[in-house]
Amino acid sequence: MALIIDRKPVTEDRWQWPADDQALPAEGPVVLPLARWLEEAGALAGRETGVQVNGDDDLQQVLALQDRVSLFAVEFPAFTDGRGFSIARLLRRGGFKGEIRAIGDVTRDRLAHLERCGFNALQVPDERYSPDVLQAFDEIGVHYQGGASLARPAYPQS
């Protein structure tokens, strides 16, 4: 996986992503799917954690975790599944300042929209990554809407 954080390629992912059948790593930051995170909340106390969510999860449960985790990984099971865009908007609106990472079917032609909705980390499959992917952010330089990173929309400015 090629990881982009704040528009820059990052070679090392500091987060650990144990599979469902793997035990919790003894130390270090760890990301767990929502159900497992809730299950193991006790064991995670005091550790830096992230939670992996998707559009089927209970959004209220997800939003309630924003003071307890430092990363939300929002899954895109298919690039056409637009729920993740709204999830990121709601997380940022709730005041979450940590990392919001898009994972799954995350590719070039959605990166700019993802960023505007509040994602600062984008995990692109290796076979779909090349350095020119980074140009996606600047293809459209003006916007009519506000977003997570832009308070005033272009419409009142124009």
Place this chain on the structure above:
Amino acid sequence: MYQYTEVDQKLVDERVAQYRDQTRRYLAGELPDEEFRALRLMNGLYIQRQAPMLRVAVPYGLMSSTQMRKLAHIARTYDKGYGHFTTRTNIQYNWPTLESVPDILAELAEVQMHAIQTSGNCIRNTTTDPYAGVIASELEDPRPWCEIIRQWSTLHPEFAYLPRKFKIAVTGGPEDRAASQVHDIGLHLVKNAQGEIGFEVLVGGGLGRTPVIGKQIRPFLEGRDLLSYLEAIIRVYNLNGRRDNKYKARIKILVNAMGIDAFREQVEAEWAEIRESDLRLSQDEIDRVKAQFAPPAYEADAVNNDLNAQLAENDDFRVWYERNTVEHKVPGYRIVVVSLKPYLKAPGDITDVQMDTVADLADSFSFGEIRATHHQNLVLADVKQGDLLQVWKILNANNLARPNIGTLTDMIVCPGFDFCGLANAHTLNIAEQINEKFEQVDFLHDVGNVRLNMSGCINACAHHHVGHIGILGVDKKGEDWYQFTLGGSSEADAALGKALGKAIAADEVANTIEKILLTYIEQRESEEESFLDLVRRVGVDPFKEAVYGADH
């Protein structure tokens, strides 16, 4: 009309460059089919039965003469010399090549046009009344609001991958020429008890496989809150709409499943969070857009003209005047409907020469503007009464003055099996059959207003459910058959048509319509009782009997 700012122009230019690169990456094999499909659809490009089809946006149906000439140029240069106006007041080209589309888009951008979001699971072109700003019954011109919605919805980062397409229509008064009650969101400008103007908001209307009339979600919304309320509705839909079955993915299904009250509760809760945000429109912002739709410089002496004498002298002109023109709110002016329903031509089609003609007429006689209508015709909205005879002569010489507006042959028809990859049955041959059968203008005028809508498949692009007579083409073992409904309407009295009976064979469609119309003429109480009135009074049974015999 609205003129692009630097921001508007930059956005459209950059979108062209972006799409050009997307096309390049697709042709180079870097972009999978499935992804390019979504991207090209969001830019209006379908791959159809014969060739790609490009749908160009005509925001709320309004065009300048310059834009119309560009559309003619594109038809001539990249297509086979014609285009097709749709019920969303857009124009479609049926024969461009995939490789030429970036160049077409670049040409469109030169005249402040684009194909953004004319397809795909995103917010589509907002439609409105083709008589906006010129009809006396209007409370307020809806077009500034449409333009505000256009900007807000264009390349909206959160709503580009909705469960399904999303359509908004706005009306400016009690009459509904925008089919607003069968839209995902219908917005009606209304006056509240305090005399303030705002929006009644409907949600969850639609046609297709599951036709539904929209339900009121809010009786009154202040104009300044328009965008926050739209955003709240669409966010709730984006998060909760079904994504497992594309036929159950429209907002109407969600609203029906939750019930309008529970849906409203969620929307209002979300709205409470964002109502006071940057989405609130300032009066300055609203006024700046409204100023771009200020009325043109009408001439007070337009009332002095020879119209009455001209009408008395020329029967053909008079018949056209009575059928194809509409009262204007300014004395001395008239609204002219340009019929795109000529004899034996595909409804909504227009040639490059005709487009240039209409552009010239707009420049000479209607302040350089043209509107497209939901009924697939064009409108010259501001013609002086004294100019009507000349306008008629030119339209007539260009096959654009068939006096059939509002009559049976003013049909809404989708392109059907001849062009569309989704269609199950042909429609254009049936439209011809109907035209041949009902060539007699006198008979049509005696019958009066009848809305005939014919779709070639269940997706209902021609809105057959809300035709006074609706026809749906179906495929039965490789043969085209046609199901009839009666009594539908997309206007203020919106209703879904009721089924007439078993499907009709292709060569019997026009005969069946004749039986229906003769039944109407027999049973109406007077000429004042319209076809729709009669169907509502007596139901479908008398028509069933006439079509299928007593033993139906």
